[in-house]
Amino acid sequence: MAGERVLVVDDSLVYRDLLVNHVLTPNGYEPLTANDGESGLRIALREGPDLIIMDMQMPGMTGLQVLEALHQAGSEIPVIMMTLHGSEDLAVRAFRLGVKDYVIKPFDIEEMLIAMDRALTEVRLRRERDALTRTLEAERRQLEAVLTNTKEGILLVDDSDEDRIILANHAVCEAFNLESDGANRPLMEVVQDEVLIDVFQQAKAKAEIAHAELPLPDDRTFNANITPIQGVGRVAVMQDITYLKELDRMKSEFVSTVSHDLRSPLTSVKGFADLLPQVGQLNEQQAYFLEKIRSGVDTVTEMISDLLDLGRIEAEVRMDLEECDLGVIIEKVIAGQRNHAELKKQYLRMQIGPDLPSVLGNPVRLGQALSNLVSNAIKYTAEKGRISVIASREDGQAVIKIEDNGMGIPQQDLPHIFDKFYRVDRPETEGIIGSGLGLSIVKTIIEKHRGRIWVDSKMGVGTAFTIVLPSALEPPGTTGSKRSG
Ligand code: ATP
Ligand code: MG
Numbered sequence: 001m002a003g004e005r006v007l008v009v010d011d012s013l014v015y016r017d018l019l020v021n022h023v024l025t026p027n028g029y030e031p032l033t034a035n036d037g038e039s040g041l042r043i044a045l046r047e048g049p050d051l052i053i054m055d056m057q058m059p060g061m062t063g064l065q066v067l068e069a070l071h072q073a074g075s076e077i078p079v080i081m082m083t084l085h086g087s088e089d090l091a092v093r094a095f096r097l098g099v100k101d102y103v104i105k106p107f108d109i110e111e112m113l114i115a116m117d118r119a120l121t122e123v124r125l126r127r128e129r130d131a132l133t134r135t136l137e138a139e140r141r142q143l144e145a146v147l148t149n150t151k152e153g154i155l156l157v158d159d160s161d162e163d164r165i166i167l168a169n170h171a172v173c174e175a176f177n178l179e180s181d182g183a184n185r186p187l188m189e190v191v192q193d194e195v196l197i198d199v200f201q202q203a204k205a206k207a208e209i210a211h212a213e214l215p216l217p218d219d220r221t222f223n224a225n226i227t228p229i230q231g232v233g234r235v236a237v238m239q240d241i242t243y244l245k246e247l248d249r250m251k252s253e254f255v256s257t258v259s260h261d262l263r264s265p266l267t268s269v270k271g272f273a274d275l276l277p278q279v280g281q282l283n284e285q286q287a288y289f290l291e292k293i294r295s296g297v298d299t300v301t302e303m304i305s306d307l308l309d310l311g312r313i314e315a316e317v318r319m320d321l322e323e324c325d326l327g328v329i330i331e332k333v334i335a336g337q338r339n340h341a342e343l344k345k346q347y348l349r350m351q352i353g354p355d356l357p358s359v360l361g362n363p364v365r366l367g368q369a370l371s372n373l374v375s376n377a378i379k380y381t382a383e384k385g386r387i388s389v390i391a392s393r394e395d396g397q398a399v400i401k402i403e404d405n406g407m408g409i410p411q412q413d414l415p416h417i418f419d420k421f422y423r424v425d426r427p428e429t430e431g432i433i434g435s436g437l438g439l440s441i442v443k444t445i446i447e448k449h450r451g452r453i454w455v456d457s458k459m460g461v462g463t464a465f466t467i468v469l470p471s472a473l474e475p476p477g478t479t480g481s482k483r484s485g
Pocket of ligand 2: 372375376434437438439
């Protein structure tokens with residue numbers, strides 16, 4: 001390796017010359033020289049060269065004395081010594097003082113280069129190892145600083161049965177009031193949050209990413225994403241979404257207020273529009289315009305009542321819950337929607353399993369949710385299509401499927417259809433009236449009932465919404481109401 005610094009200590013100018021000009025410089029080493037033991041020692045201690053090549057027989061301080069002094073100073077610089085023939089006993093003593101190699105004068109250049117290479121190999125390996133250790137240590141420190149200082153909570157557990165904690169950063173300790181980082185202890189022992197434990201298990205069971213919203217003891221809300229990492233375990237990254245939740249609440253409140261205030265002027269527009277024909281005979285064009293006004297007002301009124309409804313449902317912390325017979329609710333919904341289906345010559349049927357469990361809920365709200373889904377199925381299915389509502393018991397829970405063989409929902413729209421005001425924008429949906437609030441009302445209602453809803457759909461084949469509701473007999477807390485995804 002070029003550039004290594006080699007100190008030559010020899011009183012003989014001939015040998016200093018030979019080493020510097022024929023061994024070191026041509027082979028890329030950087031030479032340092034000393035012409036006696038004292039200065040050799042001084043330079044060695046001051047400059048810390050990579051290797052010392054030293055004559056043992058020098059006037060003044062001998063090579064052996066220099067070695068002893070270096071040894072005492074704790075030096076680890078490898079030394080090659082040069083001796084005259086017949087001083088083998090000296091060599092033995094020198095080796096005890098840590099000399100790496102010796103060459104007998106006169107030596108040839110090749111022989112010296114080989115000895116140097118041997119002595120330096122160890123140094124090189126040690127250097128590489130030290131450099132690697134330093135890099136790893138620096139990277140580890142960087143990573144640690146990032147993990148510790150980031151605002152996001154990071155919680156890593158291993159793959160053992162007890163979910164032992166590998167790392168819990170500062171944000172996690174603070175959020176869950178942990179006294180220590182809980183390293184190497186089972187998650188369940190350290191963190192009391194049921195939803196968090198539950199979602200960690202969910203990610204493990206399904207070996208896929210799981211999400212949850214975690215309400216914290218200090219009234220903040222975290223959004224947690226738990227990702228399985230092969231060969232390591234699972235990591236939860238948690239963001240504080242308190243601010244977003246608050247914004248959402250303010251937005252809903254604003255929408256409710258505005259909708260409410262819009263209602264009365266609309267009622268009078270509608271009232272006066274209804275009165276108009278009574279004042280005098282309208283000609284054909286006037287009647288046509290009036291019809292436009294009425295249908296416009298109807299659409300806006302419906303939208304406002306949806307908005308107000310959504311606001312109300314979202315704000316209902318505790319709904320009035322009673323034991324509900326889903327079969328009865330579904331029958332009513334079907335009866336209410338039958339007309340609409342008949343207008344489109346659609347076949348609307350229901351199938352209610354005999355052992356369908358009753359659920360704890362608000363029958364009006366549940367009916368509203370199912371009506372929205374059935375009315376969507378009718379709306380987004382062509383004439384003579386088939387729509388079915390099938391309710392059954394699975395794993396002790398109530399499962400309701402609303403299926404149609406309609407236009408279907410494009411893959412890229414599926415993640416958004418439960419968002420407020422989201423509507424699929426395609427040639428097929430053109431002319432179908434709606435505000436995009438129906439499904440967000442449905443989802444809010446189902447989640448208020450500790451249930452889950454999801455959709456499967458294929459373009460041109462049909463759509464199926466599935467709702468799972470816990471049975472009224474199930475003890476509360478065994479189904480995560482905060483879960484989604
Ligand atoms: P409204 O607020 O009047 O219900 P909407 O029906 O447009 O308006 P959502 O019920 O929230 O709104 O539905 C959102 C979108 O999802 C719809 O615009 C439609 O594109 C799509 N969609 C919902 N149900 C179905 C279905 N059964 N088949 C195909 N597309 C559907
Ligand atoms: Mg709808």
